[in-house]
Amino acid sequence: MDFAARLAETARLTDAALAEALAGLAAEGRVPATLLAATEHALLGGGKRFRPFLVIEATILCDGPADAAIAVGAAFECVHAYSLVHDDLPAMDDDDMRRGRPTVHKAYDEATAILVGDGLQALAFEIVTAPPVPIDAAGPLARLLAAAAGFQGMVGGQHRDLNAAGLDADGIRLMQGMKTGALIRAAAEAGAIVAGAPEEARRRLAEFGALIGEAFQLADDLLDIEGTAEETGKRVNKDAEGGKATLAALLGPEAARVRLGETVARASEILAPFGARADVLREACRFVAERRS
Amino acid sequence: MDFAARLAETARLTDAALAEALAGLAAEGRVPATLLAATEHALLGGGKRFRPFLVIEATILCDGPADAAIAVGAAFECVHAYSLVHDDLPAMDDDDMRRGRPTVHKAYDEATAILVGDGLQALAFEIVTAPPVPIDAAGPLARLLAAAAGFQGMVGGQHRDLNAAGLDADGIRLMQGMKTGALIRAAAEAGAIVAGAPEEARRRLAEFGALIGEAFQLADDLLDIEGTAEETGKRVNKDAEGGKATLAALLGPEAARVRLGETVARASEILAPFGARADVLREACRFVAERRS
Numbered sequence: 001m002d003f004a005a006r007l008a009e010t011a012r013l014t015d016a017a018l019a020e021a022l023a024g025l026a027a028e029g030r031v032p033a034t035l036l037a038a039t040e041h042a043l044l045g046g047g048k049r050f051r052p053f054l055v056i057e058a059t060i061l062c063d064g065p066a067d068a069a070i071a072v073g074a075a076f077e078c079v080h081a082y083s084l085v086h087d088d089l090p091a092m093d094d095d096d097m098r099r100g101r102p103t104v105h106k107a108y109d110e111a112t113a114i115l116v117g118d119g120l121q122a123l124a125f126e127i128v129t130a131p132p133v134p135i136d137a138a139g140p141l142a143r144l145l146a147a148a149a150g151f152q153g154m155v156g157g158q159h160r161d162l163n164a165a166g167l168d169a170d171g172i173r174l175m176q177g178m179k180t181g182a183l184i185r186a187a188a189e190a191g192a193i194v195a196g197a198p199e200e201a202r203r204r205l206a207e208f209g210a211l212i213g214e215a216f217q218l219a220d221d222l223l224d225i226e227g228t229a230e231e232t233g234k235r236v237n238k239d240a241e242g243g244k245a246t247l248a249a250l251l252g253p254e255a256a257r258v259r260l261g262e263t264v265a266r267a268s269e270i271l272a273p274f275g276a277r278a279d280v281l282r283e284a285c286r287f288v289a290e291r292r293s
Numbered sequence: 294m295d296f297a298a299r300l301a302e303t304a305r306l307t308d309a310a311l312a313e314a315l316a317g318l319a320a321e322g323r324v325p326a327t328l329l330a331a332t333e334h335a336l337l338g339g340g341k342r343f344r345p346f347l348v349i350e351a352t353i354l355c356d357g358p359a360d361a362a363i364a365v366g367a368a369f370e371c372v373h374a375y376s377l378v379h380d381d382l383p384a385m386d387d388d389d390m391r392r393g394r395p396t397v398h399k400a401y402d403e404a405t406a407i408l409v410g411d412g413l414q415a416l417a418f419e420i421v422t423a424p425p426v427p428i429d430a431a432g433p434l435a436r437l438l439a440a441a442a443g444f445q446g447m448v449g450g451q452h453r454d455l456n457a458a459g460l461d462a463d464g465i466r467l468m469q470g471m472k473t474g475a476l477i478r479a480a481a482e483a484g485a486i487v488a489g490a491p492e493e494a495r496r497r498l499a500e501f502g503a504l505i506g507e508a509f510q511l512a513d514d515l516l517d518i519e520g521t522a523e524e525t526g527k528r529v530n531k532d533a534e535g536g537k538a539t540l541a542a543l544l545g546p547e548a549a550r551v552r553l554g555e556t557v558a559r560a561s562e563i564l565a566p567f568g569a570r571a572d573v574l575r576e577a578c579r580f581v582a583e584r585r586s
Contacts, residue, residue, distance in 0.1 A: 025444050025445065028445065030445050030449055030467070030471065031444045031445060031449045032449060032452050032453055032456070034452070034456075035444065035448075035449060035452045036444075039444070082411075086407055086411060089404075089407065091402070091403035091404045091407060092404050092407065109384070110384035111382075111384045111385050111452075111455055112452065114379055114382065114384060114385065114407065115448050115451060115452050117411070118375075118379060118410070118411075118414065118442075118448050119443050119444040119448035119449070121411065121414050121415070122414070122439045122440075122442045122443030122444070122446075122448065123439070123443055123444065124439075125418050125435050125436070125438070125439035126436060126439040126440055126443060128435075129432045129433070129435045129436035129439065130436060135432060138431070138432030138433075138435065138436070139422045139428060139431030139432040139435065140422070140431075142418050142421075142422045142431065142432065142435040143418070143419060143422035143423060143431070145418070146415045146416070146417075146418035146419040146422065147415075147419055149411075149415045150412050150415030150416055150419060151318050151324045151328065151329075151332070151412040151415070151416065152318065152321065152323050152324060153415075155328075155408050155411050155412035155415065156323055156324045156325060156328060156412070158408060159325050159327070159328045159404075159405065159408050160325055162404055163325070163327075174323070178323065
């Protein structure tokens with residue numbers, strides 16, 4: 001199976017796991033219906049399910065259990081979805097639309113959107129500490145996820161991004177590495193933990209995750225500079241107009257493209273000990289770097 | 294040592310653990326200074342540290358390690374502090390002051406307050422999954438905390454509270470049991486997990502936690518009805534003026550006081566197998582029920 005088919009398949013499995021988690025919340029009748037509906041709006045609005053793909057493929061690469069990998073992938077998606085809901089709030093990026101639908105605070109209200117995000121973060125930790133996740137992996141997975149989501153990761157990165165005017169290349173790399181890179185890196189590393197893989201495999205997958213995260217961000221920046229609105233399906237040149245520094249803008253598109261190529265090569269190289277079995281992850285990295293939308 | 298002295302001592306230990314956690318965040322220089330200062334504002338503004346007290350005393354009762362109990366208590370306080378910061382936001386309860394100081398969104402800004410809360414939730418999970426917490430306890434503690442903080446606990450309870458007009462007694466009990474009760478119950482239960490205590494002890498401490506949480510809430514309601522602003526240090530009759538249903542208002546103060554007495558008696562009884570060693574927890578329950586501020 002090639003990368004596109006694997007990505008579609010892991011997205012399907014993730015959506016099913018998320019729907020099951022929502023059904024579990026609804027079952028006892030304690031969670032208000034509006035809050036549940038708003039959470040479903042936040043979780044099931046599409047998206048590539050790229051972080052779950054990384055968790056699942058990294059787990060398979062390390063011969064770990066697929067059912068646990070799917071659950072942990074869903075937990076990563078909960079954290080990702082929560083960060084989007086909070087980032088869209090009026091006090092943050094103030095976005096009305098996401099993926100062609102109203103954002104949660106527009107479709108419901110601000111209080112509900114804040115609570116949806118808060119609850120999704122907690123839900124992620126419930127999922128990684130419950131069966132079918134192996135009991136030995138629960139603590140380390142919760143710790144990894146908390147570090148990626150917290151002050152030294154996503155939360156700190158978002159605060160840096162809100163105050164990003166005038167950052168230099170190092171400042172931008174640090175901000176992006178925290179804001180989006182930390183969770184992508186942790187997703188790849190999580191697969192090794194689910195599988196109980198040796199420290200060396202875990203270290204390599206974490207490094208691969210960091211590199212694919214960088215490629216993801218560079219490609220995103222380039223799309224913003226060079227893509228057309230038609231191709232990307234969203235407004236382009238938004239970063240420059242918003243006074244937002246990006247690494248690609250700072251380097252210039254040609255140099256950024258060279259760096260992107262180097263990043264893809266290093267990501268492929270770091271998985272060398274896994275041989276051809278890691279090809280789907282290598283292909284994922286190329287796909288991320290070359291995407292036009 | 295009597296209850297008041299033990300409460301003061303556990304508060305001191307908790308404050309030290311929280312200060313250490315903040316110093317840890319600051320050490321690497323990745324977390325923006327403003328975000329750190331706002332987090333410190335949220336965490337170190339006083340408070341009785343009642344949840345850490347429950348964690349620590351329940352751990353000691355089950356002969357568990359004190360250093361782990363202090364860490365877990367600090368994690369519960371992070372979750373409690375995060376919920377206060379988010380509840381104070383303009384879209385929620387819109388409070389400008391807390392414990393005589395400006396709320397986080399007033400002292401800083403809304404975006405920072407949202408991020409402080411998000412980061413404190415993640416920090417709690419980092420703390421319960423790291424040494425000195427025993428590795429076997431990390432997963433179960435993270436799961437307990439996530440359930441108490443999430444949709445079926447604090448988050449769901451806050452959403453119910455925002456839409457509480459016209460609730461009957463059962464509706465109010467459910468809302469309060471989720472909003473404030475779940476975390477207090479979990480704090481007592483957490484002590485048994487830290488200590489690796491048998492299932493029976495864990496069940497009894499959880500039940501004790503549920504009862505002390507109910508006593509806490511009933512006493513709070515009664516203070517709002519009967520206390521003077523001078524005694525309580527805050528505006529009274531706020532609930533009735535805000536159209537907020539409380540159990541004490543619905544039962545009437547006399548019946549509420551009778552129920553409070555019954556709750557304290559049951560809380561004391563449930564700890565019978567622990568004998569006199571549980572007296573400090575019994576005393577805590579009486580104190581909570583009889584407090585005038």
